[in-house]
Amino acid sequence: MSCKTVLAKEITESFRKEIKDTINSRGIHPRLVGFLANQDQAALKYAEATAKTCLETGVDFELRKCNREELEDLIIEANEDDNVHGILVYYPVFGDRQDQYLQNVVDCQKDVEGLCHKYVYNMYHNIRYLDKEETKKCIIPCTPLAIVKVLEYIGVYNPVLPYGNRLHGRLITVINRSEIVGRPLAALLANDGGKVYSVDINGIQEFHRGPGLRLKKHEVHDTNFKLEDIIPISDVVITGVPSPTYKIPTSLLRDGVIAINFSAYKNFEPNVKDKASIYVPSVGKVTIAMLERNLLRLYDCQNG
Numbered sequence: 197m198s199c200k201t202v203l204a205k206e207i208t209e210s211f212r213k214e215i216k217d218t219i220n221s222r223g224i225h226p227r228l229v230g231f232l233a234n235q236d237q238a239a240l241k242y243a244e245a246t247a248k249t250c251l252e253t254g255v256d257f258e259l260r261k262c263n264r265e266e267l268e269d270l271i272i273e274a275n276e277d278d279n280v281h282g283i284l285v286y287y288p289v290f291g292d293r294q295d296q297y298l299q300n301v302v303d304c305q306k307d308v309e310g311l312c313h314k315y316v317y318n319m320y321h322n323i324r325y326l327d328k329e330e331t332k333k334c335i336i337p338c339t340p341l342a343i344v345k346v347l348e349y350i351g352v353y354n355p356v357l358p359y360g361n362r363l364h365g366r367l368i369t370v371i372n373r374s375e376i377v378g379r380p381l382a383a384l385l386a387n388d389g390g391k392v393y394s395v396d397i398n399g400i401q402e403f404h405r406g407p408g409l410r411l412k413k414h415e416v417h418d419t420n421f422k423l424e425d426i427i428p429i430s431d432v433v434i435t436g437v438p439s440p441t442y443k444i445p446t447s448l449l450r451d452g453v454i455a456i457n458f459s460a461y462k463n464f465e466p467n468v469k470d471k472a473s474i475y476v477p478s479v480g481k482v483t484i485a486m487l488e489r490n491l492l493r494l495y496d497c498q499n500g
């Protein structure tokens with residue numbers, strides 16, 4: 197068995213060092229406020245992990261627990277507070293469209309998660325900068341961005357190709373099409389030149405920029421494919437199904453596949469390493485590093 201398991205900790209090391217060095221050498225105090233208005237254990241764990249990493253890297257992180265009814269006013273207060281550089285809300289709060297509303301209450305200039313409409317729109321439309329001079333990069337949602345960084349680290353992005361086309365020729369399946377992770381991830385990968393099969397509970401869509409990457413941004417088609425059609429031909433399989441019983445049969449995977457799991461549960465069978473060349477069991481730590489990276493970017497925009 198020659199599979200290499202790549203842990204998120206290993207991938208984050210260079211980012212953490214860069215963030216820590218930047219904060220120390222510039223003597224800055226970027227401040228991130230996280231709002232926890234639910235009883236979700238996964239959210240609490242994520243908040244605790246964020247607090248630990250921030251402490252290690254020099255980011256001033258404050259977790260504010262509140263009732264969901266007071267959350268909107270507290271976000272507005274933080275928007276107006278010059279000592280707060282980034283705002284993070286742990287979702288789900290209401291678990292419906294009101295959460296989307298709250299994502300847009302967070303001031304874009306403090307939106308470390310990149311969930312406000314402007315950033316989401318720019319991401320889907322492959323608009324990478326906020327200004328004409330191309331000095332201010334857009335904020336990209338943390339988990340999709342983390343998975344892009346995982347793919348860069350393990351060499352799925354081809355650095356010989358020009359920036360923006362580095363996934364040309366790669367076939368990637370993403371199992372999850374949530375608005376927070378799976379759909380933006382499929383769009384980002386297709387915008388970077390990959391052909392992406394995006395799977396959700398109802399079916400499979402194809403995201404691509406066409407032959408020779410003739411389109412500037414990705415387009416999407418419904419397909420009649422089944423998992424059995426696409427998994428055996430995929431170079432990379434990325435999965436985030438929130439269920440302990442969901443498993444991708446190892447027998448379906450292409451020999452030498454790159455297998456990445458971002459679900460809280462293990463979506464690959466224990467013998468995935470019999471087929472995979474690289475296996476990434478989780479990405480949570482990379483997400484937190486991207487949160488900090490986004491915070492520094494916002495800090496610089498607010499102070500420059």
Ligand code: NAD
Binds near residue numbers: 438439461481
């Ligand atoms: P969600 O419930 O919003 O979305 C789940 C997605 O999986 C949907 O697109 C759904 O259609 C799809 N799905 C469910 N069952 C399926 C099936 N049988 N076949 C194909 N598709 C199926 O959840 P989410 O917020 O996207 O989170 C998903 C998982 O990722 C959770 O376990 C969560 O904890 C984890 N997560 C991890 C990180 C991180 O590591 N950084 C960040 C966010 C979420």
